[in-house]
Amino acid sequence: MAKDKTHYVCTECGDTSPKWLGKCPGCNAWNTLIESTVESGGASKNRYAGMAALAPSAEVATLSDIQAHDVARTPTGQEELDRVLGGGMVDGGVVLIGGDPGIGKSTLLLQAMDGLQRSGMATLYVTGEESAAQVALRARRLGLDHSQVQVLAETLLEKVLATVDKLKPAVVVMDSIQTVYSEQLTSAPGSVAQVRECAAHLTRMAKATGTAVVLVGHVTKEGALAGPRVLEHMVDTVLYFEGDTHSTYRLVRAIKNRFGAVNEIGVFAMTEKGLKGVSNPSAIFLSQHPEPVPGSCVLVTLEGTRPMLVEIQALVDTGGPSPRRLSVGLDRDRLAMLLAVLHRHAAVACMDQDVFVNAVGGVRISEPAADLAVMLAIQSSLRGKPLPQGFIAFGEVGLAGEVRPAPRGQERLREAAKLGFTVAVIPKSNMPKKPIEGMTLHPVERVDEAIGLVRSLA
Numbered sequence: 160m161a162k163d164k165t166h167y168v169c170t171e172c173g174d175t176s177p178k179w180l181g182k183c184p185g186c187n188a189w190n191t192l193i194e195s196t197v198e199s200g201g202a203s204k205n206r207y208a209g210m211a212a213l214a215p216s217a218e219v220a221t222l223s224d225i226q227a228h229d230v231a232r233t234p235t236g237q238e239e240l241d242r243v244l245g246g247g248m249v250d251g252g253v254v255l256i257g258g259d260p261g262i263g264k265s266t267l268l269l270q271a272m273d274g275l276q277r278s279g280m281a282t283l284y285v286t287g288e289e290s291a292a293q294v295a296l297r298a299r300r301l302g303l304d305h306s307q308v309q310v311l312a313e314t315l316l317e318k319v320l321a322t323v324d325k326l327k328p329a330v331v332v333m334d335s336i337q338t339v340y341s342e343q344l345t346s347a348p349g350s351v352a353q354v355r356e357c358a359a360h361l362t363r364m365a366k367a368t369g370t371a372v373v374l375v376g377h378v379t380k381e382g383a384l385a386g387p388r389v390l391e392h393m394v395d396t397v398l399y400f401e402g403d404t405h406s407t408y409r410l411v412r413a414i415k416n417r418f419g420a421v422n423e424i425g426v427f428a429m430t431e432k433g434l435k436g437v438s439n440p441s442a443i444f445l446s447q448h449p450e451p452v453p454g455s456c457v458l459v460t461l462e463g464t465r466p467m468l469v470e471i472q473a474l475v476d477t478g479g480p481s482p483r484r485l486s487v488g489l490d491r492d493r494l495a496m497l498l499a500v501l502h503r504h505a506a507v508a509c510m511d512q513d514v515f516v517n518a519v520g521g522v523r524i525s526e527p528a529a530d531l532a533v534m535l536a537i538q539s540s541l542r543g544k545p546l547p548q549g550f551i552a553f554g555e556v557g558l559a560g561e562v563r564p565a566p567r568g569q570e571r572l573r574e575a576a577k578l579g580f581t582v583a584v585i586p587k588s589n590m591p592k593k594p595i596e597g598m599t600l601h602p603v604e605r606v607d608e609a610i611g612l613v614r615s616l617a
């Protein structure tokens with residue numbers, strides 16, 4: 160491969176410079192220039208040159224004249240993975256899959272590659288982290304003894320690309336993007352410059368040859384994929400593994416997907432023989448208390464297309480001079496806001512109390528429809544009184560103390576009823592026209608109404 164000339168690109172504004180500078184001449188940010196051979200949009204003369212490789216040039220046409228055909232997808236055989244991918248692997252598609260170490264990225268991909276290989280696609284699994292023998296050992300453990308997946312233990316990008324060129328596989332996994340490096344750059348493997356450069360080369364290769372590429376990325380302690388989000392906009396699909404490495408269940412969430420819906424989740428259980436899809440996950444995030452306990456409220460959340468029941472736990476306890484507010488699986492700023500709303504609009508004061516909130520099972524909840532359940536769990540813990548048996552809640556809470564509707568309320572209620580829940584406090588606008596069999600519904604419009612109601616129920 161000809162040695163491209165390296166230059167320096169700003170990770171903030173994309174401006175380029177022939178030599179390294181501490182301060183970006185384009186946006187004046189400090190320490191943002193990284194080494195690169197890849198052209199990116201910036202002040203350089205060739206600012207669009209790199210893009211030509213990404214999309215073959217075509218005539219301009221009106222939308223209605225363009226023959227739109229659905230992209231061809233190959234299912235991986237892992238139904239839960241196919242669900243988040245939007246149906247399967249897409250030719251020339253680039254998927255980035257991120258997550259904590261040990262959460263199951265390599266396991267899932269090996270299983271998926273084997274599935275693709277069995278369906279007749281040529282696959283190549285490039286491992287930079289483990290030796291080929293270690294990958295083979297894992298395959299045995301997964302019961303894939305006769306797997307025809309081709310394995311390459313290599314960290315030099317140029318060699319990986321040469322192998323891809325020779326074998327012409329339909330799918331390539333790069334496990335992980337942080338271990339691969341290009342000899343055209345002087346930066347160390349794993350540095351932002353290397354990660355970005357290698358990902359860009361692999362993406363170009365995918366678009367130019369129609370090979371599907373899966374990049375495995377490590378998540379830093381701060382929760383971002385190393386290479387500060389630079390990869391997320393380069394690829395077509397971004398998937399994140401969530402969940403507690405100590406628990407059985409793992410979630411794979413689509414954060415971005417050019418070929419499917421975002422926020423769709425796939426649920427897996429880690430077993431002795433690898434990851435198994437959980438096709439009916441609605442009740443896995445409930446802890447089984449024989450009797451209701453204070454500080455616990457079950458939320459019906461809608462993750463992707465499926466409603467799930469998640470137990471929200473709160474512990475409110477006497478704190479020191481500066482009480483703590485901690486949340487696991489929920490947004491901490493949102494918690495602070497809810498505490499303020501509770502105080503102002505429902506006269507529930509936690510000013511001198513430590514407040515801890517947890518979503519059971521390591522699941523992360525981002526939808527605001529969790530607000531009401533969080534509030535009810537907090538007030539239940541504060542009073543030391545459990546919520547009624549078989550109780551669920553959902554609904555967004557606003558700063559004025561109003562309870563706003565959650566999307567697809569009926570579906571949530573039906574799922575809860577199916578799992579044996581009998582009492583619900585819900586936003587008034589989510590009140591279904593027909594009653595839900597086996598459920599007593601309490602519509603509320605305001606936070607104080609909801610608090611008063613659960614006090615009278617318990």
Ligand code: TYD
Binds near residue numbers: 260265297430431434
């Ligand atoms: P791995 O796929 O290596 O994680 P990652 O690539 O994200 O770092 O997963 C490793 C963990 O999964 C490890 O702690 C062992 C566990 N595991 C099982 O429980 N069962 C299995 O069949 C396999 C292969 C791994």
Ligand code: MG
Binds near residue numbers: 264265288
């Ligand atoms: Mg791994």
